Amino acid sequence: MANEIKDPGIGTKIDEKVRRMINADGSYNVIKKGSTKGxxxxxxxxxxxxxxxxxxxxxxxxxxxxxxxxxxxxxxxxxxxxxxxxxxxxxxxxxxxxxxxxxxxxxxxxxxxxxxxxxxxxxxxxxxxxxxxxxxxxxxxxxxxRPRSKLKFADNFVFSKYEDGYSFKFKLTNLRDVVLQDVEAKIITMFNKENKEGNMVRTYYELPITLPKIDIMALTWTLVHKIDKESPFWGKNKEEIMKQHPEFLIFVNGFDEIYSERTRARKSYVVDDIIWNKNFATNFKSLENGKLLMDVRDLNNVIDE
Missing domain, CATH: 1.10.287.70 (Helix Hairpins)
Structure with missing residues (x-):
């Protein structure tokens, strides 16, 4: 069974009106009032x-x-x-x-x-x-x-077959020609759960990824979370997952060889962003001259399993 992790700094109290803690573009879904502007x-x-x-x-x-x-x-x-x-x-x-x-x-x-x-x-x-x-x-x-991250995530993520079971897959690519090195990814999911007192609270889990780190990122990278006994979604059907209103927070960082600094990006997905029983299409192909052609415009393309 998946192990629950501590609150990463977002909070455990639930307000049904707040559907996500991080916006789709990676910015925090917080409006600060009364702070001093300098x-x-x-x-x-x-x-x-x-x-x-x-x-x-x-x-x-x-x-x-x-x-x-x-x-x-x-x-x-x-x-x-x-x-x-x-x-x-x-x-x-x-x-x-x-x-x-x-x-x-x-x-x-x-x-x-x-x-x-x-x-x-x-x-x-x-x-x-x-x-x-x-x-x-x-x-x-x-x-x-200022190093600007040009990591682009697919607009949706997919629920698809993987090996002898199922998985959630998240796809991203680097829009710059520069190759990122030592790229790492972490996925945290949060969803509603009833505590011992009978109150609904937000709980957090770090999702295991089949390949959490790559040496270089020249093409696309698909983050795969296999739904097995180590997953908090193990044994749950589509309706049960939808009812929990999970939010998936993806954190990616890698070394930018141009700026000699680590660049970071984050992305948030909610349950409405899931495409069920589909798989991501391959968006690169080999050319006659031996090079690979990748079209980043096809990042969101999905195919039937």
Whole structure:
């Protein structure tokens, strides 16, 4: 019989409204309220968001800063900026582009601050611009240097025949061309169980895997949990498994030879993600030149047993 493990840090109390503790994308299904947001949280957010949102935020911030300094210059008067002329277009846009030149420390020589007030404002803006570009450079470095896991899991997992019995199978692959080394996997399942007091609690089991570690991951990897006497699902039929509302948490980590760091990924499946009595299809084939062709788009394909 499978041995129950200690709570890994998720809790044992059950709320029927909470169907999963980890979202399908690997993020935790938790909303924190009342926590203090600091500079590190902003840095973490800017490092983790998509490139589109990252450059959008930088560009919007760039425009806002220059708009603020443009208004300040206008407040002290356009006559304090040498080279401003009605013949060159609207005064606002001339000062706006002067602000951009000051912010970026470009300075084409056609516009210049005149008087102590405008020079102080220009000095402050140049400092703000210098610090802003330094921060942007640090964020860019952080985004490029941060190892990102490109492990992709199949959208579903299967219940299929295996040897003389049945098994749960989970499939994943690495989307990057780099080969991961010393890759390890662990599967924890949690489901509802009645305790001695008659209350329903969440219990945890680490599922044995037929191949929990591989030396290299160049193609796909199918994690197989054989349902035998060592499995918490031993002796249970489909209806009994469905009734327990199990959640399967998969943790994978491997050594990335490009970054010389260990990369990690996690995935959650719930009982609705099970495809019953099917098997994963092979999504790679050999070519005439002796190479293997793998199509990651076929990762979710299943076949009849």
């Amino acid at each position: 500079i590190r949280d902003i840095f973490k957010y800017l490092v983790e968001i998509s490139w589109t949102w990252f450059f959008t935020i930088l560009f919007v911030g760039y425009i806002i800063f220059n708009m603020i300094f443009t208004i300040i210059y206008l407040y002290f008067g356009s006559e304090n900026i040498l080279g401003i002329s009605p013949d060159n277009g609207p005064i606002f846009f001339q000062i706006f582009f002067f602000s951009i030149q000051t912010f970026t420390t470009v300075g084409y020589g056609t516009l210049a601050p005149v008087g102590i007030t405008s020079q102080i404002v220009a000095a402050i803006e140049a400092f703000v611009g210098f610090m802003s570009f330094s921060l942007a450079t640090g964020l860019l470095y952080g985004r490029f240097s």
